[in-house]
Amino acid sequence: MIKPVRIALDAMGGDHGPDMIVPGAARALERRPDMEFIFFGDEALIRPHLDACPPLAAVSAVRHTTVAVRMDDKPSQALRAGRRASSMWLAIEAVKKNQADVAVSAGNTGALMAMAKTCLRTMPNIDRPAIAAIWPTIRGRTIVLDVGASIGADAQHLVDLAIMGCAMARIVLGVERPSVGLLNIGVEEIKGIEEVKTASRLLRQAALPNLDYFGFVEGGDIGKGTVDVVVTEGFAGNIALKTAEGTANQMAQYLREELGRDLMSKIGYLFARRAFAALKAKMDPRNVNGGVLLGLEGVVIKSHGGSDILGTAVAIEIGYTIARHELLGRIRATLALSHEGQSQPSKAPAAGETEAARSSS
Amino acid sequence: MIKPVRIALDAMGGDHGPDMIVPGAARALERRPDMEFIFFGDEALIRPHLDACPPLAAVSAVRHTTVAVRMDDKPSQALRAGRRASSMWLAIEAVKKNQADVAVSAGNTGALMAMAKTCLRTMPNIDRPAIAAIWPTIRGRTIVLDVGASIGADAQHLVDLAIMGCAMARIVLGVERPSVGLLNIGVEEIKGIEEVKTASRLLRQAALPNLDYFGFVEGGDIGKGTVDVVVTEGFAGNIALKTAEGTANQMAQYLREELGRDLMSKIGYLFARRAFAALKAKMDPRNVNGGVLLGLEGVVIKSHGGSDILGTAVAIEIGYTIARHELLGRIRATLALSHEGQSQPSKAPAAGETEAARSSS
Incomplete structure (x- = not known):
C-alpha cells in the first residue's frame, strides 16, 4: 500500500x-x-x-x-x-x-x-524563501512567484525562482517542460530593471532541461496564461496579485449592481443563473487557496x-x-545543475570568446 | 470671451x-x-x-x-x-x-x-517625468502614478509624485484636498521598501496644504478607490496597471463564454442586455484613455x-x-513649497528633538 x-x-x-x-x-x-x-x-x-x-x-x-x-x-x-x-x-x-x-x-x-x-x-545556495501562488488564467493555471516573501531580487535569485517555480509547475500543472516568463514592463529587450535583464540572459544561456524560457512577459500576460510560470521579485509580485484580486472584486460588484438595477436585468439574471454560478466558481479565490513557501x-x-x-x-x-x-527533491536536483553551471563560468564565456575571435579574424 | x-x-x-x-x-x-x-x-x-x-x-x-x-x-x-x-x-x-x-x-x-x-x-528639482493614469474604481476614479515612465524611485521622487498626482486630482477629480496613498505590500509600518517607508515619513512630516496623506495602500485598494491618488515607482505601477487590464479582460471573457454556453443563459443575456451594456461601458478602456506626462x-x-x-x-x-x-502652475507652487521645506531640514527634527527631550525629562 x-x-x-x-x-x-x-x-x-x-x-x-x-x-x-x-x-x-x-x-x-x-x-x-x-x-x-x-x-x-x-x-x-x-x-x-x-x-x-x-x-x-x-x-x-x-x-x-x-x-x-x-x-x-x-x-x-x-x-x-x-x-x-x-x-x-x-x-x-x-x-x-x-x-x-x-x-x-x-x-x-x-x-x-x-x-x-x-x-x-533554506536550501543550499538559496538565501531567501519565496511564496508561489497558483493563479487562474484563461488557459488554465499559472504559477506566480514571488508574491511577497521578500523585496527585491538579484539576477541569480530570479533564476532560482524560475527553477523552483518550474519544479512546482511540473507537479501542480502536470506540464513536462513548463514555459517560464520574467515579469517586466515591456517586451522589448531595452526595457526593464537591470537584474531582470541579466536574469533573462542567464536563463537563455543556461538552457536548463525541463525549463522552456519564454522571455519577458507583462502584467496582462498573467491572466492570459501566456506562460506556465511567471517570475518576479516579491514587491511587484505582491502588488500584481492584490491588484488582480481587487479588479476581480470590482468587476463582480459592477455586475451585481447592474443586474439588480431593473426588473429586466433581474429576470435575465434568473435565466442565466447557471452561467453566473459558473463564473462565480471560476473566480472563487478559495479554489486557488494555498501559497507555497519555496526554497x-x-x-x-x-x-x-x-x-x-x-x-x-x-x-x-x-x-x-x-x-x-517530492517537490523538494526535484528542486534540489535542478538547482544543483544550475549552480554547478554557474561555478564553472569559464565554459560559456570561453565559447563566446572563441566565436568573437573567429568572426573578427 | x-x-x-x-x-x-x-x-x-x-x-x-x-x-x-x-x-x-x-x-x-x-x-x-x-x-x-x-x-x-x-x-x-x-x-x-x-x-x-x-x-x-x-x-x-x-x-x-x-x-x-x-x-x-x-x-x-x-x-x-x-x-x-x-x-x-x-x-x-x-x-x-x-x-x-x-x-x-x-x-x-x-x-x-x-x-x-x-x-x-523637466521642472526644477524634478529629474524624471512620470506618467499618471486615471483608474476607474468602485467609488469613481483614482489617479495612479508612475505607471511606467521610469524604474525605481527614491523617497523624494515619491514625494514629488504625490504632489504632482495631487495637483492633477484636484483638477481632474475636482477634489479640494485629495487623499494620497503610497503603494506597498502591507499596511503595517514594518513592511515595504526603504524608499517607500522614508517617503511615508516625509509626507507625514510635510503636512502639505491640499494633500491629505492617508498612508500605505495595497494593490487591492486601487480598484476600491480607497484614496484619490496612488503613488508608486514606475515598474510596480506599470505591472499593476497591466495586471488589472488583464484581469478585466479575463473576467469579460469568462462572462462571454458562460453566457453563450446554453440557451437559458442566452435568453438571460437578452433580458439583461442593458445591464451588460452598462457593465461594458464601465469597463471600456477608451473612457479612461490618456496618460498624463507629469514633471x-x-x-x-x-x-x-x-x-x-x-x-x-x-x-x-x-x-x-x-x-x-493650469495644472503646471499648481504643481510648481506645491513643489516649491515642498522643496523649500526640505532645504530647511532643521525645523522638523528640532521640534522632534524637543519633544523627545521633554518626554525623557
Whole structure:
C-alpha cells in the first residue's frame, strides 16, 4: 500500500482557528484518503471537531499547546513569543523532525516566513524563501512567484525562482517542460530593471532541461496564461496579485449592481443563473487557496487567513500534491545543475570568446 | 470671451494615424467648443478628414511633415531620426514655443517620453517625468502614478509624485484636498521598501496644504478607490496597471463564454442586455484613455496606440481639462513649497528633538 502523506496543521492559525481547520482537513480527506494529520493547538478546541468526524479522528493525532501566533504579531514578536512553543512553530518543526511531510498554516504570513526560515533553514545556495501562488488564467493555471516573501531580487535569485517555480509547475500543472516568463514592463529587450535583464540572459544561456524560457512577459500576460510560470521579485509580485484580486472584486460588484438595477436585468439574471454560478466558481479565490513557501528544506503551505472549510481543504490538497510528488527533491536536483553551471563560468564565456575571435579574424 | 485651449496633435501617432486622430478631435470639439487644433503630419492624409468636418476645419491648422516616429522605434532611434522633424517632436515643440497649451500623441511611449524630456525639460528639482493614469474604481476614479515612465524611485521622487498626482486630482477629480496613498505590500509600518517607508515619513512630516496623506495602500485598494491618488515607482505601477487590464479582460471573457454556453443563459443575456451594456461601458478602456506626462515644463498627453475615435477624443479632453485649469502652475507652487521645506531640514527634527527631550525629562 502507498505510504500516506503526513500533514502537520497549525490548528490555531487564521481568523477562525480549529472551527475551519479541522473540518477543512475532513473535507480534504474525503478527496485524498491517503493522508494522516497532526493537529497542533488547543486540544479542548480541536477534539470536539474530531469527535464529530470519526474517519478524520482515525488518522489524526493532536499535540496540545495553548501558545498561538496572533494575526497581527510582527515576525520578530512571533519568533520571540512562539518559538518552540506555538502551534505554528510546532507544525513546522514536525516537518523538520520528519514527523510530517508538509506543514499547513493560515497564520500570519510574516511570522510563518520567519519561523519556517529559522526552523527549516533554506536550501543550499538559496538565501531567501519565496511564496508561489497558483493563479487562474484563461488557459488554465499559472504559477506566480514571488508574491511577497521578500523585496527585491538579484539576477541569480530570479533564476532560482524560475527553477523552483518550474519544479512546482511540473507537479501542480502536470506540464513536462513548463514555459517560464520574467515579469517586466515591456517586451522589448531595452526595457526593464537591470537584474531582470541579466536574469533573462542567464536563463537563455543556461538552457536548463525541463525549463522552456519564454522571455519577458507583462502584467496582462498573467491572466492570459501566456506562460506556465511567471517570475518576479516579491514587491511587484505582491502588488500584481492584490491588484488582480481587487479588479476581480470590482468587476463582480459592477455586475451585481447592474443586474439588480431593473426588473429586466433581474429576470435575465434568473435565466442565466447557471452561467453566473459558473463564473462565480471560476473566480472563487478559495479554489486557488494555498501559497507555497519555496526554497526551504521542507514544505510549508500558507493558507489564506480568512479561509473557510473549502479554502482550507484546497490548501491541504496542494500540500498533499507537492509532498506526494517530492517537490523538494526535484528542486534540489535542478538547482544543483544550475549552480554547478554557474561555478564553472569559464565554459560559456570561453565559447563566446572563441566565436568573437573567429568572426573578427 | 474665454481664450480657447490650443491642442497640438501628433496626427501620425498610434496604429491608425490621421484616420482616428482627426475625427477624434472633431468628436472632442463637439463636447468642448473652446478648443483650437494644430495637426502635425502628412497634410495629404490629414486634409480630407478636415474637409469632411467644417466646424473642425474652422479652428484647425495643419503643419506638414512626412517624418513620423514608428511604433517600434527605440527612444534613441526616434530621437536620432525624428528630432526637430517628426510629427511627434513638432507637436511637443509647439507647446515649448507657446503655440499650443498641450500636446497629444498616440505614438510610442518611450519615444514620446524621450522627446518630451529633451524638448520641454523637466521642472526644477524634478529629474524624471512620470506618467499618471486615471483608474476607474468602485467609488469613481483614482489617479495612479508612475505607471511606467521610469524604474525605481527614491523617497523624494515619491514625494514629488504625490504632489504632482495631487495637483492633477484636484483638477481632474475636482477634489479640494485629495487623499494620497503610497503603494506597498502591507499596511503595517514594518513592511515595504526603504524608499517607500522614508517617503511615508516625509509626507507625514510635510503636512502639505491640499494633500491629505492617508498612508500605505495595497494593490487591492486601487480598484476600491480607497484614496484619490496612488503613488508608486514606475515598474510596480506599470505591472499593476497591466495586471488589472488583464484581469478585466479575463473576467469579460469568462462572462462571454458562460453566457453563450446554453440557451437559458442566452435568453438571460437578452433580458439583461442593458445591464451588460452598462457593465461594458464601465469597463471600456477608451473612457479612461490618456496618460498624463507629469514633471515637464509643458503638458503632454499619451493616448493609447490602438485608440479609436472615442478614445482619442477622451485623451484630448483630458489635455483640455488640464490646460484649462493650469495644472503646471499648481504643481510648481506645491513643489516649491515642498522643496523649500526640505532645504530647511532643521525645523522638523528640532521640534522632534524637543519633544523627545521633554518626554525623557
